[in-house]
Amino acid sequence: MARFHDLEVTDVRKTIRDAVVVTLKPVNGAAEAFDFTQGQYLTFRRDFDGEELRRSYSICAGKDEGILQVGIKRVDGGAFSTWANTELKAGDTLQAMAPMGTFFTPLDGTAEKHYLGFAGGSGITPVLSILKTTLAEEPKSSFTLVYANKGVNTIMFREELEDLKNLYMGRFNVIHVLESDAQEIDLFTGLVTEEKCAQLFEHWIDIENVDTAFICGPEPMMLGIAAALRSAGLDDSQIKFELFASAQPGRAKRKAAATDAASSANQTKAAITLDGATQTIEMGKDMTLLDAALENAMDAPYACKAGVCSTCRCKVLEGEVEMVANHALEDYEVEKGYVLSCQAYPVTDNVVVDYDQ
């Protein structure tokens, strides 16, 4: 089951107009849980108007820096990223799960490899973590970064990348490709497409000696780059992807609220068992069992809230509930009384459900 830990915000710094770098410090002895690997991400949770949102952001710090930092770019209409960019400040507390993700390859201090990174916009965050860690831990390896942005003023970590170039002279190279700002070399203007990559591989990047390529950016860019890398002879095991889709899955609206909440016809008494403890709560029939449990501070399991992943499955022991969607449970499970609690509304005035069965 997902476990969230408290993290103290020790610094919030703007990198460009609409992106911040947030420095975090695990508290209450959670430091060990946050011993991350380069390229991993954190999943945060926060309540917005009574609804919990979960959002994932990549760690941008290198392993050797001894700090925990994530980059958060504001997304239009994004509640969490807007809040982080406008209101989050040092001293606040955030809640996150331990680092997750497999966007990395194992490092070896004696290795002499060449790595190639592609980042689009805020996709730089995990790539930055990877390249900083790699350059520090593999003194004989080199790293080339192709970094795509709209224009000069939207380049996240521009100065930090310049500093790294000086620090790792001859081992680290950055090619900025800008969509709208003209550059001295035509090739470096426009989008990073399959064709653009093929051209870069002709003169600018020694593709034949690349051991591993990392790609993090928008979907079309990832497809184009991957196609170019495959044509250049890299196989799937040499290409590492990280994708954070801009379109986050939507949230199911509650069923139309009952007009007369005081009427017992719209109220249910629900006994909910979780981790061996049973709570009996009054809930509206316009609310899912999962939301009722969450609102009553029960740490009920859930993930997709879309009736799909089956993480929120519970068993109805008494009473009747109605599932509005079910993409996960098979008929036989439903026959046994299992429901997806995120999709289940009480029908009878009394229900007894158990998450432990």
Next chain:
Amino acid sequence: MSEEMSITSYLAQGGVLTNPSNVPPRYRAELMKLMATFVDSELAGAAGFADIINEGPGIKARIAAARIVLEKTDHAEKVLRIMGDFGADTERYADHHPWTARLEREADIGQSRTKHDMRLAVFNYPLEGWADAVVMNFLMGRAVVLQLEELSHVSYQPLAEAFRAILPVETRHAELAEEGLMVLVEAQGPDGLQELVDYWWPRVAASFGQEDSEKFEGLKAMGLRRTPNADLKARWQQDAADILDKAGLKPAA
């Protein structure tokens, strides 16, 4: 970099997903089922095989069997860990179920699963002794190698990586079973073994799923499948038949 592309068309064009947060609901359901099928099959397969270890003729055979049990359990854990990323309670998952449970030897379940888990139907049949286990492990081992080659390309990167790490080890299991089969043929001749091949052949063939699976196109569009079930099965039939031939055995009629 502001081009919009739906996850659906991204996947249809060969795109790769990398973490639970951008996995669409239907994809998630199919991915979870695919992972559960693998985990349950490995756990059930390892559990069934564990009982056979002591029947192995000699130390080497027992070591090979024990190793297969150990490694299949390890493979289950690798994939279960990815299910855990999606919120599955991995400890409860591994312990909640009697993985050694089997049906009757002659139960006629075709491709259906039992009511309790997602293991492939073939893992519901009981093993009856060492030779039986070797034959089953050989035929299913060849099938697993082909199925894992197919699944090493799934569009969920962490799972594709897990399957790529698992594939060479499972390939070795199939080789160990093949070696075991040859030892048996040498010792007792093909006669008694042919009966076992006849028993397991159709049951392993059924593990490739339905030939005209309507789901295939949907799974293909999600990047979760590439090769139709019928093609994979035909490859297995050829592959297994060639090796059986070397042992003086033949596929079930």
